Amino acid sequence: MKHYLDLLQQTIRENWDEPALSDYRGATLSFGDLAREICRMHILFEEAGISVDDKIALCGRNSARWAVTYFAILAYKAVAVPILSDFTPSSVAALTLHSDARLLILDRHIWKGMDQTSRLSLPDVMALDNGEVLRSASGLLPVALSRVDRLYEEQYRQGVCPGDVHFDTSTLDELCIISYTSGTSGSPKGTMLSARSISSNVAFARRLFPTRRGWRVLSILPLAHLYGLMFELMYPMLSGCRVTFLGAAPTPSVLMEALREVRPYMQLVVPLILEKIFRNKVFPALKREPARTLMRIPVVREVVFQNVRNGIIESFGGKIRHFIAGGAGINPEVERFMRRIKLPYTVGYGMTECGPLICYSDWHSFAEGSCGRVVDRMELRIDSSDPEHEAGEIQVRGDNVMLGYYKNTEATDAAFTEDGWLRTGDMGVVDADGNLYIRGCCKSMILGPSGQNIYPEEIEERLNAMPLVAESLVVGRRNGIVALVVADVDASRRTGDAEVERVMAENLKALNASLPAYSRVASIELRAEDFEKTPKQSIKRYLYE
Known part of the structure; x- marks a missing residue:
């Protein structure tokens, strides 16, 4: 297994003049440009007193500049602390302090949103877009910036060339990333990931998804989240692909337009997006004439299926080879249909603590309803006397697993079993x-009246497939099990509130008829607003329990 920095230097050298990083409808940097920017930033870090193993926090929306800064931090052998730009400015400040970062590089609007107390608590701060010094706690940063151009010219008199690109790859066991998945106060969990974890994830993706020079990826998910960071930036770029950053959260129309222009070879999606495509467009179309009649003719039906598949792929740019879904399960009806039309999708399973991969299978061998098989250099076990039939906690160990939580020994100890498996x-x-x-989820499991284990996700899966249900969340209350439901907006507008309530009452009856008595739902509560989501678009369940 190659060190990811070994892949970075190899990819830069071999693709020097090829495009590497692009802002959507903005500037493009070649791999050579990336090397030059890394060299320039390394001079800045050294002059600013940043040492190997020091922490550098990075907070901003997806951009080529974010990616350049991130790779410069890692290649310097400092520790990158990516922080979600969606966090409140005060949370950004708090996590920067918790990480012991020597330098914070951030979008200017986040700095503007910080109160004076938060600003004064921070170390050196500079703007992500142009390197402007926003705060100089050490006094070194302004001087360093004033010297960078001269020192760069002196060190690289002939300019940076491929032979100048050399990174230290002597060990895989050093800390390289601290990832915070929550901006809440209290005891932050900064997941510490080693070069071994990152390199193992990249190696698996490169083996499973071989690429060609020039293939493109559209980066949509937050890069400060490991899912987007690994599979929309690190794996493709370290394979010689060109990454285009969409930037701010897109509207559906902007996203589809970008997909048509970029024409990515793979796309990370949350299951909800796929479900909406099929339930709102594909299924209704197939129920109308002449499709309804054509579907009854076996030979013609296959042609219809092929046209549906081609239409979906074309809507994502036409070159999609892989749809990668994660963050939640896919509705069984939708998944069966996707299998039937041979859509190249698969569902993975992972967590930040594994950088992020635990399970994944190629779509050709993917088993319907599963999350794939355990990935390379990882082991998985089920804490159950009958792992095939009786659910138990999923526990893992291997190269992908974190080093622990930064400055949180109690949480680290609780995360592992006595024999070293990650819970x-x-x-x-x-x-x-x-x-x-x-x-x-162990935490979301509801204990039934006679000690039965009730898994809300299984009830939600059934409810989400019912009429007018866009999303649901099942929780335990004193008066029994309650389903919180967000109704389909478009359908609700057409039918009216009274009809929605009538349909939900029917849904409740049908749902309970399919469930054991101990897990039946007492009531459905309609919500006017969408559920609050994580960056992976999973519902923040803890807010509603």
Whole structure:
């Protein structure tokens, strides 16, 4: 397994003049430009008193500049602390302090949103877009910036060339990333990931998804989240691909237009997006004439299926080879249809603490309803006396697993079993072929009246497939199990509130008829607003329990 920095220097050297990083409808940097910017930033870090293993926090929306800064931090052998730009300015300041960062590089609007107390608590701060000094606690940063151009010219008199690109790859065990998945106060969990974890994730992706020079990726998910960072930046770029950053959260129309222009070879999606495409467009179209009649003719039906598949791929730019879904399970009806039309999708399973991969399978061998098989250099076990039939906690160990939580020994100890396996907090079973099936989350599990284990996710899966239901969340209350439901907006507008309530009452009856008595839902509560989501578009369940 190659060190990811070894891949970075190899990719830069071999693709020097090829495009590497682009802002959507903005500037493009070649791999050579990336090398020059890394060299310039390394001079800045050294002059500003930044040492190897020092922490540098990075907070901003997705951009080529963010990616350049991130790779410069890692290649310097400092520790990158990516912070979600969606966090409040005060949370950004608090996490910067918790990480012991020597330098914070951030978008200017985040700095403007900080109160004076937060600003004065920070170390050196500079703007992500142009390097402007926003705060100089050490006094070194302004001087360093004034000297960078001269020192760069002296050190690289002939300019930076491929032979100048050399990074230290002597060890895989050093800390390289601290990732915070929550901006809440209290005891922050900064997941510490080693070069081994990052390199292992990249190596697996490169083996499973071989690429060609010039293939493109559209970066949509936050780069400060490991899912987007690994599979929309690190893996493709370290494979010689060109990454285009969409920037701010897109509207559906802007996203589809960008997909048509960029024409990515793969796309990370949350299951909800796929479900909406099929339930709002594909399924209704197939129920109308002449499609409805044509679907009854076997030979013609296959042509219809092929046209549906081609139409979906074309809407994502026409060159899609892989749809990669994660963050939640896919509705069974939608998944069966996607399998039927041979859409190249698969569902993975992971967590920040594994950088992020735990399970994944190529779509050709992917088992319906599963999350794939455990990835290379990882082991998985189910804490159950009968792992194939009785759900137990999913526990893992291997190269991808974190070093622990930064400055949080108590949380680190609680995350591992006595024999060294990481507790995922999720429940599942594994079939004879090694495919993992998620059954729920330990924390969300509801204890039934006679001690039965009730997994809300299984109830939600059924409810989400029912009429007018866009999303649902099942929680335990004193008066029993309650389903919180967000109704389909478009359908609700057409039918009216009274009809929505009538349909939900019917849904409740049908749902309970399919459930054991101990897990039946007492009531459905309609919500006017969408559920609050994580960067992976998973519902923040803890806010509603």
